[in-house]
Amino acid sequence: MTDITQGIAYLPRKLRLPSIHMALSARIPGLVPWIVPAIIIALWQAGASLGLIKAEFLPAPSEVLAAGYRLTLSGELPENIAISFKRAISGFLVGGTLAFGFGLANGLSRTTEKLTDSTFQMVRNIPNLALVPLVILWFGIDEGAKLFLTAFGVFFPIYINTFHGVRNVDPQLIEMARSYGIGPFNLFRKVVLPGALPSIFVGLRYALGIMWLTLIVSETIAATSGIGYMAMHAREFMLVDIVVLAIVVYALLGKLADSAARWLERRTLAWNPAYHKI
């Protein structure tokens, strides 16, 4: 797992087109990743303005923007974003904390591994959205339903990657530290945890993706507020611009979460040559 992780960490930097990247980033650093989205939006706008794309199916970016402006003024958009964000974070915190705790415990102790791991492996194979009907029966369309589904979805990627990260810490390093009389606490703090971090971050970023996915679906099915609800509600009234707006907002929130995780990853894994500045 760790090897794969590091492989992933190494690859993208090397694979980026170096000449284009360098030529552009020399002049406008930070703008390169936005080129493709900008082109897509420009084409989309052009297509809509020329009447090639029907507004009933896909309104122009300008209309989506206008809808966004309108709903921001009315307070509807910020409120729904805040609600969705809060749901995402609380689900993530509950699921992530449990997963991290069990991942560490099972990575460090064969006893708790024997006790819980096979159960987790069984439950893991249930797609979390398959639980939606049951969860609605249990919680109705309360906050509990969203919290449960998000926490459930976030749990497994973090659990598995934490577990494998801890298990795959180089045993030679552990032996070295022990041979210098490093006790369990410092062994964990200085060797095991930093060694497991690259793998934990893979789980974290994967979990963030699942977090949004689960939230979108549960908000469209069982909610009376939030971005997903806003989109479903708009669909009933054929307000396509708001539906598209909701999708764009999800994309931006997802990107934000991923950027935050990357930033944290870079800061924490500065020792790893894969994260050194080019």
Added chain:
Amino acid sequence: MLTFAAEIGGFGHEAPFIPPAIAEPEPERPAALEFAVYGLTKTFSGRNVLDSLDLDVRAGEFVAIIGRSGCGKSTFLRLLAGLDSPTSGIVAFGPEGRERHGSDVRVMFQEPRLLPWASIAENVAIGAGDRPEPETRRNQAALALGAVGLGDRAEEWPSVLSGGQKQRVALARALVSGPGILALDEPLGALDALTRIEMQGLLERVWLDKGFTALMVTHDVPEAIALADRVVLIEDGRVTLDLRIDLPRPRKRGTPEFAELEREVLARLMQRAS
């Protein structure tokens, strides 16, 4: 991890290298330690890798261990350091033949085994174990890094070092622990010839300076003769040659006496091979 980095952060700028004169006195460390091994046996899946091995090493002695690959040299060092336990036999330390204490034996492994996520200084400070407070750890690490000629690299990551430099950091780490006995398992095996000779010089200086008991596994007969007071050959799980090297230090390779000893040891090794 973050607090850990912060703890040592800035250390390189505030105190790049503390000259021995101003540094706190080194904490008391165990003096060179003698040890004796009686009837040491280690069995792996029914095969006696070590078979009733006896060896007696004086305090401060430098002993080189040679022997063909797989004869049990590493196993012997691991048993001595308590990283593994013997099937039978006794390992006794000190003049009174007591059991091993935690800090008696330190091992310098064939691989540097540096923590890639800790700065070079913090890697060296690992050698101080859990106990000392941050201040002492830093000073000790700086001293030891200075001793191996890497005083100015304290704040860098290990990944930027060359193979020989990594081994020097590993040596500094072992020195910080103030070992009574330092067991070195082919520490220079992966180095090129020139770096190797430099490292041999460094090892000898450090050993003369600190006075620990040194036990070094090597495949290089000239290296054994250049450094050791005794060359010990392990064959069939026991000591079959124990040769005292009385050449004055610093030793010069290529003198007739040196060449004669080298021939003697090689002949003894070959005798078995044919």
